[in-house]
Amino acid sequence: MLSCLPGCAMITGASQGLGRAFAEECAGRGMELVLIALPDTGLPDLARILRRAYEVRIEIIEMDLTDPEGPQKLAALARSRDFLVDTLVNNAGVGFMAPFSQSNTRQNETTIQLNVAALVRLTQEMLPALSERAHAWILNVASVGAFFPMPSMPVYSSTKGFVLSFSMLLREELRGTNVGVSVLCPNGIRTNRGTRQLIERQGWAGRLTCKYPDEVARAGIRGLLKGTGVIIPGLVNQALIRMSPLIPRSLYMRVISRRWGTGERATGALRQSPASGRVSEAAISNA
Numbered sequence: 001m002l003s004c005l006p007g008c009a010m011i012t013g014a015s016q017g018l019g020r021a022f023a024e025e026c027a028g029r030g031m032e033l034v035l036i037a038l039p040d041t042g043l044p045d046l047a048r049i050l051r052r053a054y055e056v057r058i059e060i061i062e063m064d065l066t067d068p069e070g071p072q073k074l075a076a077l078a079r080s081r082d083f084l085v086d087t088l089v090n091n092a093g094v095g096f097m098a099p100f101s102q103s104n105t106r107q108n109e110t111t112i113q114l115n116v117a118a119l120v121r122l123t124q125e126m127l128p129a130l131s132e133r134a135h136a137w138i139l140n141v142a143s144v145g146a147f148f149p150m151p152s153m154p155v156y157s158s159t160k161g162f163v164l165s166f167s168m169l170l171r172e173e174l175r176g177t178n179v180g181v182s183v184l185c186p187n188g189i190r191t192n193r194g195t196r197q198l199i200e201r202q203g204w205a206g207r208l209t210c211k212y213p214d215e216v217a218r219a220g221i222r223g224l225l226k227g228t229g230v231i232i233p234g235l236v237n238q239a240l241i242r243m244s245p246l247i248p249r250s251l252y253m254r255v256i257s258r259r260w261g262t263g264e265r266a267t268g269a270l271r272q273s274p275a276s277g278r279v280s281e282a283a284i285s286n287a
């Protein structure tokens with residue numbers, strides 16, 4: 001994998017947060033970009049800034065990946081516009097903080113559709129094209145929540161468990177081929193305003209375990225190119241995950257629940273989140 005450098009990255013959820021940081025990291029490495037996010041979320045401005053700063057070719061595709069036909073259309077569009085994608089970064093993901101009994105169907109289904117179904121479908125649609133490249137890389141974004149199931153985010157946390165498992169199995173299946181697969185498992189990332197507020201409320205635990213988007217993106221791309229299977233940014237987070245099999249599940253679930261609360265406290269956090277109501281798991285993964 002190290003004998004060849006990546007030349008063109010397709011990045012989902014690139015308009016803000018970690019996806020935007022991936023776009024900058026890859027553009028800084030001289031890679032062409034195919035950037036995807038929902039319509040009217042500032043992708044054209046981002047592309048203009050990156051083209052000017054890094055002089056790389058950038059295509060933007062504004063689409064809703066929860067549309068079941070979205071990933072298929074996306075792969076076809078990239079092909080038709082002559083982008084030889086060799087790096088797929090499945091970054092787009094949403095999460096909601098609420099006990100399952102108080103969650104709403106639309107939020108749960110959107111979370112599953114985007115975090116799981118779209119990721120699987122896009123990977124499947126892009127794999128034939130990736131296999132044609134001399135070397136190719138797939139980076140899926142999961143979370144520490146894949147190792148520590150998170151009370152108050154049951155659906156989100158479970159989707160990230162799926163992403164971890166799927167990525168490891170795909171990596172095994174493609175071992176010995178030209179396509180490498182890695183999975184990124186960050187703790188909290190200071191992305192949108194709501195997430196940053198939740199991290200601040202964590203005090204020292206937040207400062208110790210949470211990172212900035214550019215740090216996580218750099219760690220992700222470096223790990224991907226090194227061929228690391230599970231990429232965990234930060235030494236403290238690596239230690240936490242190494243210890244996870246030794247900690248009784250009931251114990252850490254109790255600790256997380258006490259810190260983040262279930263019921264009133266958790267839904268309170270959801271109401272305080274940004275306009276979209278989306279929050280990351282930063283708030284509770286540091287429990």
Ligand SMILES: NC(=O)c1ccc[n+]([C@@H]2O[C@H](COP(=O)([O-])OP(=O)(O)OC[C@H]3O[C@@H](n4cnc5c(N)ncnc54)[C@H](OP(=O)(O)O)[C@@H]3O)[C@@H](O)[C@H]2O)c1
Nearest residue numbers: 013014015016017018038041064065093188189191280282
């Ligand atoms: N932030 C954290 O603390 C944290 C921790 C661990 C893992 N992660 C994971 O890291 C990834 C990025 O998180 P983030 O905090 O950077 O999220 P974010 O700031 O909310 O950004 C999410 C991105 O996904 C896009 N997106 C959302 N729904 C979409 C859809 N239906 N179709 C296409 N694009 C869509 C958003 O576009 P819009 O601009 O249109 O909304 C945005 O570009 C996610 O997979 C998340 O689970 C985050």
